[in-house]
Amino acid sequence: MPRRYRAVEVLLAALLLLSGAACGSRLPEDAFTARDTGPPGGAGEPLRVGIVTSATSPVGSRAFTGPREGATAYFDRLNARGGVDGRRVEVHTCDDGGSGVGNNECVRKLIDEQHVVALVATAVLDYAGAPRVSAAGVPDIGGQPVGPAYETYPHLYSIYGSLAPRTGDAPGWDGKLYGGTEVYRYFKREHGARTAAVVSYNQSASAAYARLVTRGLRAEGYDVVAEQVDFALPDFRAVAADLKARGVDLVFDALDTHGNARLCAALDDVGAHVTAKVTHAQNWTDTVAEDYEDAPRCRNSLWATGSSRNHQDAGHPAVREFRDGMRGRPLSQWALEGWAAAMWFTDAAQSCTRAAPETAATRACLDAYMERGEPYDADGLLVPVVFEHREEPPKTRRTCLSVARWRDGEGWVTQSGDMNRNCFDVPQLAYEP
Structure with missing residues (x-):
């Protein structure tokens, strides 16, 4: 993200x-x-x-x-x-x-x-x-x-x-x-992604975050498929079937970890193939095989983005x-x-x-x-960070990101070379916390 x-x-x-x-x-x-x-x-x-x-x-x-x-x-x-x-x-x-x-x-x-x-x-x-x-x-x-x-x-x-x-x-x-749109720009540049799904619950916090992701994707020219499931009784299989029918390239979500795993399992069940199921630094862990044990295909489509060097990059x-x-x-x-x-x-x-x-x-x-x-x-270990006190927010910003993909037997594999050269000049979009 x-x-x-x-x-x-x-x-x-x-x-x-x-x-x-x-x-x-x-x-x-x-x-x-x-x-x-x-x-x-x-x-x-x-x-x-x-x-x-x-x-x-x-x-x-x-x-x-x-x-x-x-x-x-x-x-x-x-x-x-x-x-x-x-x-x-x-x-x-x-x-x-x-x-x-x-x-x-x-x-x-x-x-x-x-x-x-x-x-x-x-x-x-x-x-x-x-x-x-x-x-x-x-x-x-x-x-x-x-x-x-x-x-x-x-x-x-x-x-x-x-x-x-x-x-x-x-x-x-x-x-x-x-926040910037560098993640969406990355997948468009590196993988030619054009269609992205944003899956959320019918719950206020989830829906608000889904709107935020949707806005960023549209700013980068994506066709966005919005999917919402019931918080108490989510039908992830129906969502997965629709994503397969629409030929979605990327899947972003506004779900908890358990919901993520169930969505992945549903994508596998219906035979949906996506370029990337994108997650963030908090889920960039070595427990992926355990967390997504029921979704081997989707598990191997997991990508993580962040602002720190891949913790499996032992060559550094x-x-x-x-x-x-x-x-x-x-x-x-x-x-x-x-x-x-x-x-x-x-x-x-x-x-x-x-x-x-x-x-x-x-x-x-x-x-x-x-x-x-x-x-x-x-x-x-970090994309260089700094603390300033600017009176006005930046309209655009050059932002670099670290990217990794999960592979069974290998773990998180760094993508696109060094994070300090994987950079984009992107617009900064406002949101209310």
């Missing part, structure tokens, strides 16, 4: 399972007035970081844990090699249970009790504590932008970068975010180090991005420590590093 759109799709899966249920209340803004530059400490004292994860959220135990696994693996390896200029990184994790109340409690505990200097690799369903993190001046480095917090508040730095003002008043530019030295460090942990694209987030914090902390060894890394110094306006790529 386009860079901003992927965050919407991740949130969509949660909304589908939680529609109608509250995720907890937020604290009043006046609770967030305290701010400091972080715990004092000189050389030798540990650097305390926090990782907040919705590990036991209602959307499943695997949905949000990848970034935490990658980040903790990185810090384990870093500490084994001496830490940050001799200082060990002390990791404090907190499971917020996927609720706003739980998230606020995690934030309070990590900031007020553990005195963390930063948060790293945040991956949560409801980032209710974001105003408190921002007001305390705690850098949140390399988080997954599920929801609009990373496009709203200062001191929050998502793994994908941001050009938005981030003043704390409203997401993006006057409540609107922008940074990916090889990630895979070595993840021994015994599940491999996924979100785990690789969590590893990159931990590296980002480490590079910032090393820069601060070397500039002022007597005080080492403070929140203010880490924040200044993140705001320096220089692209960051985590040794080639």
